[in-house]
Amino acid sequence: MATADSTSPCTEYIHIAYPVSPIDxxxxxxxxxxxxxxxxxxxxxxxxxxxxxxxxxxxxxxxxxxxxxxxxxxxxxxxxxxxxxxxxxxxxxxxxxxxxxxxxxxxxxxxxxxxxxxxxxxxxxxxxxxxxxxxxxxxxxxxxxxxxxxxxxxxxxxxxxxxxxxxxxxxxxxxxxxxxxxxxxxxxxxxxxxxxxxxxxxTTLTYDELESLDWYFNFTPLAGGRGKDTLLRCIFRHGLLSIGGAGFPSLPYRMLFLHPGDNPDIFSEQQVNATDQHSDTDTTTDATTDTETHDNPIFHGGIDTSQARRHNQEQAVLIADFPLHYVSRLHDSGEWLMTNAHVTFVSTDEAGALTYKDRNFQ
Amino acid sequence: MADEGNGIIRLRSSDGKVFELTESAAEISELLKDSPREEDDEVTEIDIVRVASPCLEKVVEFMKHYDEEKMKEIPTPLGGSTFNEVMDQPWYQDFVSDEKMNRDMLFNMLSAANFLGIKPLLDLTCLKVTFQITGKNAEEIRELLRLPELTPEEEAKAREEHSWIFEEA
Structure with a gap:
């Protein structure tokens, strides 16, 4: 007979040594x-x-x-x-x-x-x-x-x-x-x-991140995007945006920090949205407060945004004289997004792993 | 020596009660699997002096059932927000249900599973305890696990480091 009790070893027992402390x-x-x-x-x-x-x-x-x-x-x-x-x-x-x-x-x-x-x-x-x-x-x-x-x-x-x-x-x-x-x-x-x-x-993208990360770029359907056919890699370096593929000139960019009440004399994303919807609501001036506007599927070129993201209401990137690109961050991947009604930029790692699937990226 | 897996194991609890199971069912236990056998013995008796009979009875019940229906591995992160979502096998749900197993027995089972090296039982009981803790505030956890009160100094340090827990309570 074996025992798990080390206190009374006996030749007829198979000895298994374990400390004895009854579990009561x-x-x-x-x-x-x-x-x-x-x-x-x-x-x-x-x-x-x-x-x-x-x-x-x-x-x-x-x-x-x-x-x-x-x-x-x-x-x-x-x-x-x-x-x-x-x-x-x-x-x-x-x-x-x-x-x-x-x-x-x-x-x-x-x-x-x-x-x-x-x-x-x-x-x-x-x-x-x-x-x-x-x-x-x-x-x-x-x-x-x-x-x-x-x-x-x-x-x-x-x-x-x-x-x-x-x-x-x-x-x-x-x-x-x-x-x-x-x-x-x-x-x-x-x-x-x-x-x-x-x-x-x-949700605030740093300048270093903008310039050190690799990015994907695509047009929304509203602007003629065709899914993967128009998907391109791009980089922001030394104040110039270079988009892969022939026919795209380098474009200057700068980062803008907006404040409530600001009225940047720029054709803003909200203005695009208001125009698209033929809305007469007051969405043209305050680029910092209207989260719903960002989430409006029409605003996103007719594509429903299923991937949750955090919006930055105070930051935008101005590229050449195009409408402002607003900054947000994806919940699931932690990647950065810069969007306006016409285009989308998504950050990626050096290997180019792309998990983002909205806004014509599939 | 008995044919492999066909022998009988008799487990004797700390209070002297004997429970019988097949070698095949006992294989789930690292302790029992590795325990030496006498050649030609069809029956091996092993004293489990750390486990009392009510607990050992349940352990043997588990081992016998596991021999017939293996328990699925529990994934981490957990694939559900309730115990029954994570553990979707009815027998195992029922085995550790509140009706069948009180808190003391659960902790005894957990320790026995650890002592006997029964990983599936250890996983099951750990999972059950985890869900007993889940969502409870600090005081409820203290009560549930019968934790001693912290000293005022320890309380102050904990409050300093985990202030948000105090706020939510």
Missing amino acids: RVTWVDLPDALWHEILRFSAVQDLVRMERVCKKFNIQLDRKDRSHGAQEQGREREREREREQEQLSSIHDLWKTHCQHRWNDKPRYKLTDEREDWLRRHYDEHFATVDYGDTAGGATGRATGRATGSRTESSHVMMGNAAPFPVANTASSSPSTTSTPSLSKFSWKKTYFWMEQELAR
């Missing part, structure tokens, strides 16, 4: 770390963060900075405790890394690869460690509960201004030697996750 009434805190890891791997981000709020196991990350102070001067027991904390921390990291992988998986320019993970670790100190944690978590909750999340935080301004946009390969390869490699224990997938949430919620 198990509580959460009694579960080994590996088990709560198993449970929480199914949990949504919001539930995971709530667990961190109430469970000491998760709060080691909060405590670590304080308690590790002067750890070298403390005894061996303290070191053991610290090792245990590190193991738990590692387990938490694994959970958050899994969430990162899942969250970014359908975003070609963000999908986690070994190269991008390496980039994140190398640039952690300069971009991620200073994220306003409370704000980012709040942003995540706001989305989950349907609250508005449009307000910009201080950290988002910082990131927009200074941070290299993840995961632009050019940036990663251009300055790898200038950044010190942070220690693994310092790197936080959780902060990285929330940083990315904030980054994906950003």
Whole structure:
């Protein structure tokens, strides 16, 4: 007969050594770390963060900075405790890394690869460690509960201004030697996750992004677009737009930031819309407030926009003397869109992965 | 030695009750699968001293059914917003239903599944616990899992880092 009890070995028993602690009434805190890891791997981000709020196991990350102070001067027991904390921390990291992988998986320019993970670790100190944690978590909750999340935080301004946009390969390869490699224990997938949430919620396209990303271009049906037949790659560089294919001259462009009440003396997208609909409503002056106008299928050249996107009501790109191109961002892929009634620009990665299917892009 | 898979395994619980299942059904358990067998023995008895009889009975019930109807792997991210959407096999839904399994038993099963190395049972019970936690606020989670109160210092730190959770409560 075999036994799982190591306390009474007997020759007639097959001995299986396991610690003996009868399972009578198990509580959460009694579960080994590996088990709560198993449970929480199914949990949504919001539930995971709530667990961190109430469970000491998760709060080691909060405590670590304080308690590790002067750890070298403390005894061996303290070191053991610290090792245990590190193991738990590692387990938490694994959970958050899994969430990162899942969250970014359908975003070609963000999908986690070994190269991008390496980039994140190398640039952690300069971009991620200073994220306003409370704000980012709040942003995540706001989305989950349907609250508005449009307000910009201080950290988002910082990131927009200074941070290299993840995961632009050019940036990663251009300055790898200038950044010190942070220690693994310092790197936080959780902060990285929330940083990315904030980054994906950003709707202001930076000039660097406009010029460093690759773009696809197409005409709407209203302007003679014929799906893939008229689909072209293009780039914005040094103030000139170059569209692939013969017959397109380079065009100058500039970025405009609009404010409520502005009345740019330009043939605006809203004006095009109003003209198309023969509307006499007052949509001609304020380019910053009318979200519905942007979502109007007629406005989009007769094509229903099924892919959700976040609109920027305050930014547009002027190309030559064409109507303004308004900036928005796709929910699913995180790619940028610049549109007017006649044309569409969609950002893409260097490999040209194109997931956008609206506005004549299929 | 008995033909492979045709032998009988007898599991003895911590309180001395014996439950019987086939070797084939026991194969799902890493612990049982790897446990040594005496040659020529058609019946192998193993003491499971960490698991009491009410829990072991349910574990054996699971193993027997799994031998007849395999449980589908649970995908991550989950392919549904409710337990029954994710786990669409009626027997497994019923097995861990609130009517059939109270919270204490669920945690006991979870630990037993871990101890015996029964991954499908571990997945099923973990999934059930996950959905018990889902959507609950911090205090509800604390109550559900019987977590100890944080000290005022810990509470302050948690409040600082996760302020939005306090706001939503």
